[in-house]
Amino acid sequence: MLKRPMAAVALVAALALGAAACGGTTKNSSSGDNGAAATSGTKADPNAPLKKNLKIAFLPKQVNNPYETLVDNAGIAGAKEFGGTAKEVGPSDASASSQISYLNTLIQQRQDAILIAANDPNAVCGPLKQAMSRKIAVVTYDSDAAKECRDVFINQASSEEIGRSEVKVISDLLGGKGKIAILSATANATNQNTWIKFMKDELKKPEYAGIKLVKVAYGDDDDQKSFQQTQGLLQAYPDLKGIIAPTTVGIAAAARYVSGSKYKGKVEVSGLGTPNQMRKFVKDGTVQKFELWNPGDLGYLASYAAAALASGQISGAQGEKFKAGRLGERTIGADGEVILGPPTVFDKDNIDNFHF
Numbered sequence: 001m002l003k004r005p006m007a008a009v010a011l012v013a014a015l016a017l018g019a020a021a022c023g024g025t026t027k028n029s030s031s032g033d034n035g036a037a038a039t040s041g042t043k044a045d046p047n048a049p050l051k052k053n054l055k056i057a058f059l060p061k062q063v064n065n066p067y068e069t070l071v072d073n074a075g076i077a078g079a080k081e082f083g084g085t086a087k088e089v090g091p092s093d094a095s096a097s098s099q100i101s102y103l104n105t106l107i108q109q110r111q112d113a114i115l116i117a118a119n120d121p122n123a124v125c126g127p128l129k130q131a132m133s134r135k136i137a138v139v140t141y142d143s144d145a146a147k148e149c150r151d152v153f154i155n156q157a158s159s160e161e162i163g164r165s166e167v168k169v170i171s172d173l174l175g176g177k178g179k180i181a182i183l184s185a186t187a188n189a190t191n192q193n194t195w196i197k198f199m200k201d202e203l204k205k206p207e208y209a210g211i212k213l214v215k216v217a218y219g220d221d222d223d224q225k226s227f228q229q230t231q232g233l234l235q236a237y238p239d240l241k242g243i244i245a246p247t248t249v250g251i252a253a254a255a256r257y258v259s260g261s262k263y264k265g266k267v268e269v270s271g272l273g274t275p276n277q278m279r280k281f282v283k284d285g286t287v288q289k290f291e292l293w294n295p296g297d298l299g300y301l302a303s304y305a306a307a308a309l310a311s312g313q314i315s316g317a318q319g320e321k322f323k324a325g326r327l328g329e330r331t332i333g334a335d336g337e338v339i340l341g342p343p344t345v346f347d348k349d350n351i352d353n354f355h356f
Helices: 066-081 100-108 125-133 159-174 190-203 223-236 248-259 275-283 295-310
Strands: 055-059 085-088 113-116 137-141 152-155 178-184 211-218 240-245 268-271 290-292 321-323 329-331 337-339 344-346
Touching: 055 066, 055 100, 055 295, 066 085, 066 248, 066 295, 100 113, 100 125, 113 125, 113 295, 125 137, 137 295, 152 295, 159 178, 159 190, 159 211, 159 240, 159 268, 159 290, 178 190, 178 223, 178 248, 190 211, 211 223, 223 240, 223 248, 240 248, 248 268, 248 275, 268 290, 275 290, 275 344, 295 321
Parallel strands: 055 085, 055 113, 113 137, 137 152, 152 337, 178 211, 178 240, 240 268
Antiparallel strands: 290 344, 321 329
């Protein structure tokens, strides 16, 4: 899938898809919902074997998001490798509170690990702390919760690197001059807000003096709303030169609008998208460059981290190491963060080397 020169840049591997289901009854509660880690009170044993028949559940921002589906299906397939069973459950909307009822159900089902892409860093904390107090491993991926509400966060790439690189890409496309807007997902999304914070900081540098950010709009990771937000941005700012959409739903919707409008060839669209969804827009000239990591690798890494936590190999402490199947050994960094790797820039010259 990936040509040799790109191998060091994007940990891209074949995306395996699969599905499994699990259920059960209530786990016995430990002494109080104090938010202690799943391995609290037990020293991690890096030599402990992975437990068999682990039950894990992926709770994405929303189940009808194609990107989240790629992530979760790969994580489900990864669970099969270590003898576990996994499933995906979740809401059809990406509102702040939409995941809470699913978390409560997963706790009742005695999951060994819950993996969540949080729609809001704080709204999910109550049930996540309850899960942790009942010795359920909690892994966040893609979008973090407050760090005291989970054991480990699997980050697709350095948040700072993503935010700053998004600005560098759009500036390069515009020749360092022009008005830009950001089309984000939801207003509370942890990952989006962190990336945008670094984008704004990057824009303060002298080399971007010619770039002006005029608006941050929110499409709520909804295709039609993102399409309409793109239309609204271009109507409100007719001299807009670029749109950064750090969301796979948003960038596809923005590109679709621009591709069929008078703005094609005049407004640059960039951000984060999958090669398969963006291929036609790259080939018809609507989009020149965009970025992403391999969503399959993200879900796969999260699955192995959950297994290592639930098996007592790691506790989430900085410096601990665990094996992640075909992705090799990984080390937990500060605040329980594990970084997948740097994003890849896709363009017309390399997009046909990727198929996810």
